[in-house]
Amino acid sequence: xxxxxxxxxxxxxxxxxxxxxxxxxxxxxxxxxxxxxxxxxxxxxxxxxxxxxxxxxxxxxxxxxxxxxxxxxxxxxxxxxxxxxxxxxxxxxxxxxxxxxxxxxxxxxxxxxx
Amino acid sequence: xxxxxxxxxxxxxxxxxxxxxxxxxxxxxxxxxxxxxxxxxxxxxxxxxxxxxxxxxxxxxxxxxxxxxxxxxxxxxxxxxxxxxxxxxxxxxxxxxxxxxxxxxxxxxx
Numbered sequence: 001x002x003x004x005x006x007x008x009x010x011x012x013x014x015x016x017x018x019x020x021x022x023x024x025x026x027x028x029x030x031x032x033x034x035x036x037x038x039x040x041x042x043x044x045x046x047x048x049x050x051x052x053x054x055x056x057x058x059x060x061x062x063x064x065x066x067x068x069x070x071x072x073x074x075x076x077x078x079x080x081x082x083x084x085x086x087x088x089x090x091x092x093x094x095x096x097x098x099x100x101x102x103x104x105x106x107x108x109x110x111x112x113x114x
Numbered sequence: 115x116x117x118x119x120x121x122x123x124x125x126x127x128x129x130x131x132x133x134x135x136x137x138x139x140x141x142x143x144x145x146x147x148x149x150x151x152x153x154x155x156x157x158x159x160x161x162x163x164x165x166x167x168x169x170x171x172x173x174x175x176x177x178x179x180x181x182x183x184x185x186x187x188x189x190x191x192x193x194x195x196x197x198x199x200x201x202x203x204x205x206x207x208x209x210x211x212x213x214x215x216x217x218x219x220x221x222x223x224x
Contacts (some may be wrong), residue, residue: 033211042216056211090157102148103212105157
């Protein structure tokens with residue numbers, strides 16, 4: 001069974017631009033969560049989608065948004081990029097939502113903002 | 115605020131020894147706990163899940179959960195240099211987001 005895939009793997013943008021990242025979950029998984037990982041802050045939760053609905057949202061500004069499609073694929077968008085948005089963006093998929101749900105991570109998209 | 119605390123390390127152990135990684139959590143409602151291994155420059159990889167009090171063994175790995183003490187641990191027996199990585203502990207409560215600790219860096223010395 002194929003794992004979680006993320007595209008692109010690497011991105012270089014300049015301040016003020018916007019970016020869209022894509023995540024395809026493991027086949028059959030309906031929940032997708034997004035995280036930002038930086039050396040200083042560790043893994044920070046961005047949002048979770050389940051059956052095309054945002055179920056949870058982390059403490060990030062409105063410049064960060066996401067969506068999920070009917071095939072469970074998910075995208076996240078960051079508008080008006082800032083230098084501090086440079087990070088590894090990870091998505092993780094799980095079968096559904098709830099307390100007994102293992103999350104499996106994709107390889108991540110490394111975003112560099114210049 | 116729900117928190118998961120881990121000692122950042124580095125934790126250094128000789129090859130063949132037992133590595134013990136610890137984690138405490140603040141949310142008494144947390145029901146499930148997970149250990150992830152993350153190599154430098156890579157994404158986290160799930161290595162153990164534990165849902166009830168006691169021990170759970172999988173190969174060289176043993177996860178231990180004590181809900182009364184709000185404590186989770188991961189033991190790695192016969193540690194190998196390939197086990198050198200950052201280990202992330204995470205807790206989950208109902209439909210709320212997974213909460214991660216900042217990780218413990220493990221170094222296994224050959």
